[in-house]
Amino acid sequence: xxxxxxxxxxxxxxxxxxxxxxxxxxxxxxxxxxxxxxxxxxxxxxxxxxxxxxxxxxxxxxxxxxxxxxxxxxxxxxxxxxxxxxxxxxxxxxxxxxxxxxxxxxxxxxxxxxxxxxxxxxxxxxxxxxxxxxxxxxxxxxxxxxxxxxxxxxxxxxxxxxxxxxxxxxxxxxxxxxxxxxxxxxxxxxxxxxxxxxxxxxxxxxxxxxxxxxxxxxxxxxxxxxxxxxxxxxxxxxxxxxxxxxxxxxxxxxxxxxxxxxxxxxxxxxxxxxxxxxxxxxxxxxxxxxxxxxxxxxxxxxxxxxxxxxxxxxxxxxxxxxxxxxxxxxxxxxxxxxxxxxxxxxxxxxxxxxxxxxxxxxxxxxxxxxxxxx
Amino acid sequence: xxxxxxxxxxxxxxxxxxxxxxxxxxxxxxxxxxxxxxxxxxxxxxxxxxxxxxxxxxxxxxxxxxxxxxxxxxxxxxxxxxxxxxxxxxxxxxxxxxxxxxxxxxxxxxxxxxxxxxxxxxxxxxxxxxxxxxxxxxxxxxxxxxxxxxxxxxxxxxxxxxxxxxxxxxxxxxxxxxxxxxxxxxxxxxxxxxxxxxxxxxxxxxxxxxxxxxxxxxxxxxxxxxxxxxxxxxxxxxxxxxxxxxxxxxxxxxxxxxxxxxxxxxxxxxxxxxxxxxxxxxxxxxxxxxxxxxxxxxxxxxxxxxxxxxxxxxxxxxxxxxxxxxxxxxxxxxxxxxxxxxxxxxxxxxxxxxxxxxxxxxxxxxxxxxxxxxxxxxxxxxxxxxxxxxxxxxxxxxxxxxxxxxxxxxxxxxxxxxxxxxxxxxxxxxxxxxxxxxxxxxxxxxxxxxxx
Numbered sequence: 143x144x145x146x147x148x149x150x151x152x153x154x155x156x157x158x159x160x161x162x163x164x165x166x167x168x169x170x171x172x173x174x175x176x177x178x179x180x181x182x183x184x185x186x187x188x189x190x191x192x193x194x195x196x197x198x199x200x201x202x203x204x205x206x207x208x209x210x211x212x213x214x215x216x217x218x219x220x221x222x223x224x225x226x227x228x229x230x231x232x233x234x235x236x237x238x239x240x241x242x243x244x245x246x247x248x249x250x251x252x253x254x255x256x257x258x259x260x261x262x263x264x265x266x267x268x269x270x271x272x273x274x275x276x277x278x279x280x281x282x283x284x285x286x287x288x289x290x291x292x293x294x295x296x297x298x299x300x301x302x303x304x305x306x307x308x309x310x311x312x313x314x315x316x317x318x319x320x321x322x323x324x325x326x327x328x329x330x331x332x333x334x335x336x337x338x339x340x341x342x343x344x345x346x347x348x349x350x351x352x353x354x355x356x357x358x359x360x361x362x363x364x365x366x367x368x369x370x371x372x373x374x375x376x377x378x379x380x381x382x383x384x385x386x387x388x389x390x391x392x393x394x395x396x397x398x399x400x401x402x403x404x405x406x407x408x409x410x411x412x413x414x415x416x417x418x419x420x421x422x423x424x425x426x427x428x429x430x431x432x433x434x435x436x437x438x439x440x441x442x443x444x445x446x447x448x449x450x451x452x453x454x455x456x457x458x459x460x461x462x463x464x465x466x467x468x469x470x471x472x473x474x475x476x477x478x479x480x481x482x483x484x485x486x487x488x489x490x491x492x493x494x495x496x497x498x499x500x501x502x503x504x505x506x507x508x509x510x511x512x513x514x515x516x
Numbered sequence: 517x518x519x520x521x522x523x524x525x526x527x528x529x530x531x532x533x534x535x536x537x538x539x540x541x542x543x544x545x546x547x548x549x550x551x552x553x554x555x556x557x558x559x560x561x562x563x564x565x566x567x568x569x570x571x572x573x574x575x576x577x578x579x580x581x582x583x584x585x586x587x588x589x590x591x592x593x594x595x596x597x598x599x600x601x602x603x604x605x606x607x608x609x610x611x612x613x614x615x616x617x618x619x620x621x622x623x624x625x626x627x628x629x630x631x632x633x634x635x636x637x638x639x640x641x642x643x644x645x646x647x648x649x650x651x652x653x654x655x656x657x658x659x660x661x662x663x664x665x666x667x668x669x670x671x672x673x674x675x676x677x678x679x680x681x682x683x684x685x686x687x688x689x690x691x692x693x694x695x696x697x698x699x700x701x702x703x704x705x706x707x708x709x710x711x712x713x714x715x716x717x718x719x720x721x722x723x724x725x726x727x728x729x730x731x732x733x734x735x736x737x738x739x740x741x742x743x744x745x746x747x748x749x750x751x752x753x754x755x756x757x758x759x760x761x762x763x764x765x766x767x768x769x770x771x772x773x774x775x776x777x778x779x780x781x782x783x784x785x786x787x788x789x790x791x792x793x794x795x796x797x798x799x800x801x802x803x804x805x806x807x808x809x810x811x812x813x814x815x816x817x818x819x820x821x822x823x824x825x826x827x828x829x830x831x832x833x834x835x836x837x838x839x840x841x842x843x844x845x846x847x848x849x850x851x852x853x854x855x856x857x858x859x860x861x862x863x864x865x866x867x868x869x870x871x872x873x874x875x876x877x878x879x880x881x882x883x884x885x886x887x888x889x890x891x892x893x894x895x896x897x898x899x900x901x902x903x904x905x906x907x908x909x910x911x912x913x914x915x916x917x918x919x920x921x922x923x924x925x926x927x928x929x930x931x932x933x934x935x936x937x938x939x940x941x942x943x944x945x946x947x948x949x950x951x952x953x954x955x956x957x958x959x960x961x962x963x964x965x966x967x968x
Binding site: 184186187188189210211212213214219221222223224225226227228230231267268269270271272273295 | 593594595596597625626628630638639640641642647650651652653666667668669671674675691692
């Protein structure tokens with residue numbers, strides 16, 4: 143009986159399949175319901191000039207869809223996001239070409255980004271907030287194909303530091319991910335700061351103190367892949383003065399007046415201190431932020447409290463046993479060599495070209511490329 | 517066993533034939549085009565619907581279930597641009613920190629009907645009027661207890677599944693949060709600012725903060741108390757029950773003709789959560805009440821007028837410029853009489869009101885003469901029916917009342933005139949802030965009172 147039941151059941155399944163299969167084969171699915179970008183552009187369209195410029199400068203040259211009209215199916219639906227403004231999308235499109243694509247074209251050659259560049263750049267107007275951690279996502283690189291840039295609506299083209307922090311650094315960061323997702327970087331990099339990464343609290347850790355642990359930013363301290371991308375991106379976009387400050391912080395000793403072990407990870411750290419009443423006494427140390435420290439004509443550092451009293455300033459002793467400068471420079475060197483060996487990219491030449499361009503661009507002239515399109 | 521086998525085979529054959537028949541019919545009769553073509557056709561069709569006849573639409577938009585809705589005016593252009601206009605408190609908050617209750621703004625951006633699971637209307641570049649409801653930024657609000665909504669914002673949609681078009685009405689559904697959205701075609705001549713002004717006038721008409729308890733007189737014969745009308749996030753509960761037992765909360769928005777709730781609101785009758793009726797759409801009536809157009813019977817208006825007058829928490833001031841018959845005469849005589857009072861102070865009759873004497877903790881007819889307030893004590897106002905009241909005011913009162921009334925009998929004459937039965941009427945059934953009391957004995961004798 144058991145056997146028969148099985149047999150009848152099998153027959154039923156087989157017959158049902160036979161009946162249904164012809165129906166499936168007759169059902170014409172046709173072309174994809176997600177057609178490629180329209181072949182034709184409508185000259186009467188509101189966005190015709192911009193669309194034409196994007197076609198000529200990104201799609202035809204780099205086979206890249208510069209997607210400024212937000213598609214939420216292309217974004218993570220778990221976040222609440224809004225599209226970019228049309229005007230900011232135009233600005234970011236021309237700046238991206240000038241400060242990223244044209245740089246690689248000049249330094250590495252035209253084919254490099256054609257081969258390895260992203261296929262999609264997706265602009266998103268707002269940040270992607272991680273409400274639980276209080277952090278926000280500024281950029282994403284997915285599968286070596288797509289780069290998403292967030293917070294486009296807060297863009298201020300006249301604020302060079304903001305542009306670097308939120309967009310251009312992000313572009314180089316995400317592109318670094320694309321490159322190392324294609325060809326892996328030396329494992330030696332991952333060993334340099336092992337034991338010092340903190341994936342949970344990185345956003346609350348003090349960046350200047352982390353410099354002394356061998357990280358260029360606090361985000362770099364989240365995990366080694368982000369460390370790698372942050373090292374390259376920051377080396378490229380930071381001005382000489384900004385880079386020198388990172389190394390200066392990296393060379394210092396840092397201390398906190400918090401004894402609580404749990405709070406130390408996210409506590410405020412100081413690299414200077416003074417003694418109460420200016421009398422050296424280990425029991426009377428007061429830490430002070432570098433922002434309040436001044437230097438007199440003789441090169442002596444001092445601090446003046448709110449009652450006008452002057453205190454001599456001392457450097458906090460570097461006792462963590464980590465040579466931050468050496469580690470950062472070693473990380474840069476690994477990235478430099480990897481880019482040269484694996485990709486034929488001269489990191490220093492890339493940096494020099496970016497530095498030259500980012501300090502001197504004419505926004506109106508860049509915009510005219512779009513708005514004067516015929 | 518053989519019988520079982522044969523029977524199974526017959527059933528199998530029958531089923532197979534039936535399946536084939538059904539599938540054949542579905543293939544041939546329902547769809548004459550494949551899915552891609554149908555979707556492309558739908559995109560073109562909805563694009564034309566949106567841009568035809570001037571391309572002007574009103575959208576009744578809800579960002580979430582817990583917040584009032586807002587109306588936007590859309591001007592769709594065939595070049596892919598759209599101008600969206602709004603006039604609400606969040607624009608005012610954004611532009612000037614909420615110093616005024618609402619503000620008009622418009623912005624132009626791009627729109628498109630795209631293909632997803634079906635046709636989707638998307639506003640895919642930022643429009644500050646619409647997308648502020650989708651932004652994850654913290655919602656600006658006042659007070660130390662304000663919640664930080666960073667990462668969430670209003671959680672409103674800006675992409676909408678196009679569900680149905682019928683009779684110049686588009687039915688949509690927010691793509692992410694799935695709230696129903698309705699769009700109505702507007703005449704080409706519509707001016708966005710004027711249309712939105714109309715909405716805000718409607719909104720203002722629901723501002724009944726002086727009378728927080730309204731009543732929904734249901735088509736099922738039951739009555740439900742309605743709270744928070746002025747916030748557009750209303751609470752209903754069955755009259756005569758504990759609020760917590762039968763309360764239901766629902767968001768609505770003001771339309772050009774009335775109010776509409778996000779979804780049908782099922783009202784709760786008792787602690788067993790019995791539900792016997794629902795409401796969603798209301799139209800403002802000439803008398804100020806809101807009639808439910810879903811059943812044509814249910815109406816929201818104030819509680820009974822007699823109880824409004826009798827509620828000792830209100831102070832009602834006599835409108836001395838609109839007195840009829842005997843009240844006009846009595847008031848004029850009292851005004852003249854006050855001028856003859858032996859008082860070192862100003863003697864002008866300032867006003868008459870029904871209020872509460874906080875010193876003696878009694879309801880009183882309060883007459884202000886010069887700087888003196890005279891409290892003539894009165895019993896609680898009798899409610900003879902839903903619209904009939906009877907006053908019982910004593911000529912006795914506090915020291916001022918007794919001293920002044922002893923000098924002039926006109927005080928007593930006016931008081932005695934109030935001591936009769938009145939029919940109470942109002943020109944605004946929702947917001948009875950002004951009432952007319954007409955003598956039941958003589959319709960020519962009447963007076964108006966305004967809530968303070």
